[in-house]
Each structure stands twice: as C-alpha cells, then as structure tokens.
Amino acid sequence: MARWHQRTTAWVGRIRATGRLPFLQVVKISVAAIASWFAADALIAEEPPIFAVIAALIVVQPSVNQSLGRALERSIGVIVGVVLATGISLLFGSAAWIILVAVVLSVLLAWALRLSQQTSNQIPISAMLVLALGAASPIYAIDRIAETVLGAAIAFVVNLLIVPPVLVEPARREVKALAEELARSLERLAVASSEPVGRGALQGHLVEVRLLRPMLARAQAAVLTAEDSLALNWRGGRHRGELEGYDAGLVALGVLVTRVSGMTRTMRDHYDDSLHREPVMGQIAAELRRAAHDLRIRYVLAAPGDAVASDTGPLLTAPLVVVSPHPEHWVVIGSMLEDLRRVHEELTAE
Incomplete structure (x- = not known):
C-alpha cells in the first residue's frame, strides 16, 4: 500500500506544477x-x-x-x-x-x-x-x-x-541569498580559526558549503531568466543596469564559492585543536570576518545595481604579520592565506 501511494504521488507530481501561473x-x-x-x-x-x-x-x-x-x-x-x-x-x-x-x-x-x-x-x-x-x-x-x-x-x-513581466526580483533574491550564505560560511571559518570547534563541526561546515554550488546555479539561472524577461520589454529599461551588475557580480561570486569551499575543505582536512593558538590564526579570523562584512556590503546591503554602498567602504585592508607556524600547521595556514588573498582581490575589484 505504501509503495502504491508513493507511485501515485509520483504520477500526480508529473502532471502538477510546483506553483501556479x-x-x-x-x-x-x-x-x-x-x-x-x-x-x-x-x-x-x-x-x-x-x-x-x-x-x-x-x-x-x-x-x-x-x-x-x-x-x-x-x-x-x-x-x-x-x-x-x-x-x-x-x-x-x-x-x-x-x-x-x-x-x-x-x-x-x-x-x-x-x-x-x-x-x-x-x-x-x-x-x-x-x-x-x-x-x-x-x-x-x-x-x-x-x-x-x-x-x-x-x-x-x-x-x-498588458503589463509584460519583469522577472528581476527573483534574480535579486537569489544573488543576495548566495552572497549571504557565502558570508555565513566565512564567519564559520572565522570561528574555527579562533577557537576549538572539533572535526564534527567542520564536517558539518563542509556539508553546508557544498550547497553553495546549487545556489550559484540557481542565481545564474534566475539572472538569465530576468534578462530574457527584459528583451523587447518596454518596462525593462530601468532594470537593465541592475542585471548587468548581477551578471558581473556572479562571476566574482563564483570565484568566491571556489575559494570558500577550498578553505573549508582545507580546514577540515588539517584541523587540530591547537590550531587556534597560532598567532596568525587570530589575524586570519579577523580578516575572514572583514571579508564577510564586505561581501554583505557589496551584494546584500547595497542598493540594486550598486557595487558597494556609498557610505561604507571595504574593511578587508589590514596587512597580516605571519610568524613561522608549527610544522603541523604551515600547510593549512599557507593555504588559508593564499585563499584570503584571492578573496580580497575579488571583493576589492572594481
């Protein structure tokens, strides 16, 4: 009976849409x-x-x-x-x-x-x-x-x-959701860099960061749909600049997805409970929080179409002082620093 119910539900799902027109x-x-x-x-x-x-x-x-x-x-x-x-x-x-x-x-x-x-x-x-x-x-x-x-x-x-559709709002929502989740991933890395969290938590972080790829794909699809809705549309003039900003922004966000995924994997693979005692890890944690801040300023809090909010500049500017780390930690620290450099480049690029 349960199997029949599942089959019936699957058949009904094939003929019904997830939402109404x-x-x-x-x-x-x-x-x-x-x-x-x-x-x-x-x-x-x-x-x-x-x-x-x-x-x-x-x-x-x-x-x-x-x-x-x-x-x-x-x-x-x-x-x-x-x-x-x-x-x-x-x-x-x-x-x-x-x-x-x-x-x-x-x-x-x-x-x-x-x-x-x-x-x-x-x-x-x-x-x-x-x-x-x-x-x-x-x-x-x-x-x-x-x-x-x-x-x-x-x-x-x-x-x-008759009111031709302008599908910019779904694109705006998906891009901001992706940027917000990226910012949260950076903040989770900052916590793992500044205090002991355990491998179990880091494994959970890795599972969460893997969701960034599907989110990036949804954002890209939403922007393409929005661009299609503006073609031949007399209502679309004032939205084209915003969409161009999202289109360019997704290129940078795609790079950040790769960087953040790599940082999370590196942290999970090379973590031990003494890592946060390395002097440079506190600086890395601070930079990760600055990166999360800048990401929100640029893509979540900024007005539509703006690259960066006019009243708040990026914070990711402090130079890092690296003391020779413990031999067991130099791989993770070096990898985190290189990925942070690339994150900095994407967030400060005009």
Whole structure:
C-alpha cells in the first residue's frame, strides 16, 4: 500500500506544477484567445477560427521574448503543416489513412530540416487538423495560415502591452541569498580559526558549503531568466543596469564559492585543536570576518545595481604579520592565506 501511494504521488507530481501561473498570465491568455477568435471570425470567417485560438494559447508566454519565439515557431510549423496536408490531399484524396501518411511525412520533414521541438510538433498537428476537418484546398490552406499568423500576432501584442513581466526580483533574491550564505560560511571559518570547534563541526561546515554550488546555479539561472524577461520589454529599461551588475557580480561570486569551499575543505582536512593558538590564526579570523562584512556590503546591503554602498567602504585592508607556524600547521595556514588573498582581490575589484 505504501509503495502504491508513493507511485501515485509520483504520477500526480508529473502532471502538477510546483506553483501556479500568475493570475495576470491567465487573464492575458484569455484576452488573447477571445481577441483572436473575434478578429479571425470577422476577417477570415466561414470556418470556426480554431487555428487562431490555438496560436493565441501557445504564444502568450512568461516573457515577451519567449512570445516572439513561440509566434515564429507556431507560424512556421502551421505553414509547413498546412501546405504539406493540402498537397497530400490533392494528390491522394481524402481517405482516412492519408492522415497517418501526413503525420509520418511531417515528422520526417521536421527531422530532415533540424527544426526545433516546438516547430516539429506543430507540423504534424497542423497537418492532422487540416485533413481531419476534410476541407484541404489551396484557399482553405491560405485561410488557416492567415488565421494562425493573426492569432499569433494578437497574442504577441497582448503580452507586450498588458503589463509584460519583469522577472528581476527573483534574480535579486537569489544573488543576495548566495552572497549571504557565502558570508555565513566565512564567519564559520572565522570561528574555527579562533577557537576549538572539533572535526564534527567542520564536517558539518563542509556539508553546508557544498550547497553553495546549487545556489550559484540557481542565481545564474534566475539572472538569465530576468534578462530574457527584459528583451523587447518596454518596462525593462530601468532594470537593465541592475542585471548587468548581477551578471558581473556572479562571476566574482563564483570565484568566491571556489575559494570558500577550498578553505573549508582545507580546514577540515588539517584541523587540530591547537590550531587556534597560532598567532596568525587570530589575524586570519579577523580578516575572514572583514571579508564577510564586505561581501554583505557589496551584494546584500547595497542598493540594486550598486557595487558597494556609498557610505561604507571595504574593511578587508589590514596587512597580516605571519610568524613561522608549527610544522603541523604551515600547510593549512599557507593555504588559508593564499585563499584570503584571492578573496580580497575579488571583493576589492572594481
């Protein structure tokens, strides 16, 4: 019973999204479908404007740029599918088996032309619809193509004019979350450098720091999505500078993820309870805390698009005085100092 429940839950999870579409998106899809129906019915008439509504449903996407891409894919797919279906109908008549032939030929044609997945799907679907309705003729084909282009154009305009989405906030949130977690990792290293914490705690730190890579990937994906949402978007002008700052910042944060991960691993591998007694470790702990401070100033507390808050400069400026360490500690100290130098370079770079 438990296994059946797990399988049922997995099946349901495949057909349900983790979140709902924004209600505004639902409204725009509905407006585009209604407008496409009435416009095609008034201009092209005779047949129910099914192709126009299908185009409208497909073309309204989360971003204007994606809408343009879907409009082109849908239009090209329909043109090829309708022309193919019309040609097959004129050559072989209207037998039911012709539909299957049209589907196979459509799939082969899309493969031969190396068309995108969306365009490839549209060709056989359009061919099937034309043949199933049983009205394949040159005039019918032209009307269906015009209907599709009209529906796609209306949907694109609707998505462009009715509050086109600006997905900058998720990018801002992900970048700040990554920077905050990096700062916490630096502070954990500072504690381990200044007091005995035990290998168990350091193993936990290593597990936590490994989460930085997925966080970096999420931040990069969020910035790419935000950039896509601003393309062709009349609301995006004031956000482009902010996104450029995040894009450049993620390069530096990626380097810091590598450095902090290496420092944490080095500390775990070479730690002993007497390490904090080395004179330089207190200085290293202070620099790690300064680095965490500067990281928050630069990426968490700064205003959107600003590199560093104007009223607070970086603190990571104090030179370190290194006394010859115990032979068992020189590896970890040397490694920490080199990684700190690279962290300093990333945080002070303009």
